[in-house]
Amino acid sequence: MQEDSLALLFGSAFISSTIAPGGSEAVLAYMVAAGKQSLAVLVVVATIGNTLGAITTWGLGVFAAKKYPAEKVLSERKQKSIVVLRKWGGWALLFSWLPVIGDGLCFAGGWLRMSIVTSIAAILVGKAARYALIAYASTALV
Template structure:
C-alpha cells in the first residue's frame, strides 16, 4: 500500500510541476508507470490529469493576481504579451492547447490575466490535459 501511494504521489508531483513555470517530465513518468503495469491505467490517467490541471490553474491564478498588481500589459515580457494577444483572439478555447510545450503555460497565464471565466477555463484545460495524457497512456500500454 505504501509503495502504491508513493508512486502515485510521485506522478502527481511530476505532473503538477510540469504545468507550472518549472520544467518537468510528467509524460515520461506516466509512460514509465504505464509500462510497469503496477497501477490501473485509469488511475494513472486521473492522477496525471488532475495534477497537471491544478498546476495549470495555479499559473492561471498567478496571471489573474499579477493583472491586479500590474494592470498595464506592456510591462510584461514579449512572450507574455504574445500569449495575451493569442488568448484575447481565441478566447477560452485556446486553453485546450495548454498542454503544448513552451506556449501552454503562457496561455494559462494569459487566461488568468485576461480574467477568462474560471469554470470554462478549468474545463478547457482539463480536457486538453486529459487528451494528451490519454494518448501517452495508449501509446505505452
C-alpha cells in the same frame, strides 16, 4: 507503495504544469510500463495534478494583472496576440498541454481574467487527451 508512486506522478504532473520544468510524461510512461496500476487511474491522477498546476499558473496571472495590466506593459504587437486570446477566450486553453507555450497560455488566461469555469474545462480536456494519448502510446511500447 502504489500510493507513493501515484503521489510521485501527481507531484510530477503538478510541477510540470507550473512555470517550473518537469517530466510527467516520462513518469507516466514508466508507470504504464511497470503495469502496477490501471491506465485509467494513471491518466486521472496525471490529469488532475497537471490541471491543478495549470490553475495555479492561471492564478498567478490573475495576481500579476493587478500590478501589471496588459494594456500598460505590452507592446502594440503583443497586444494583438492578446486580442486573439480574448477572441477565443478560455477555450484557447485547450492548447495548454503544448510544451513551452502551454504554461504561458494559462498565465495569460488568468492575466486576462478569462472565465475560470471555461478555463478549467478547456485545461482539463486538453490535458486529459494528452495523458490518454501518452498512456496508450506507452502500452504499445511495452
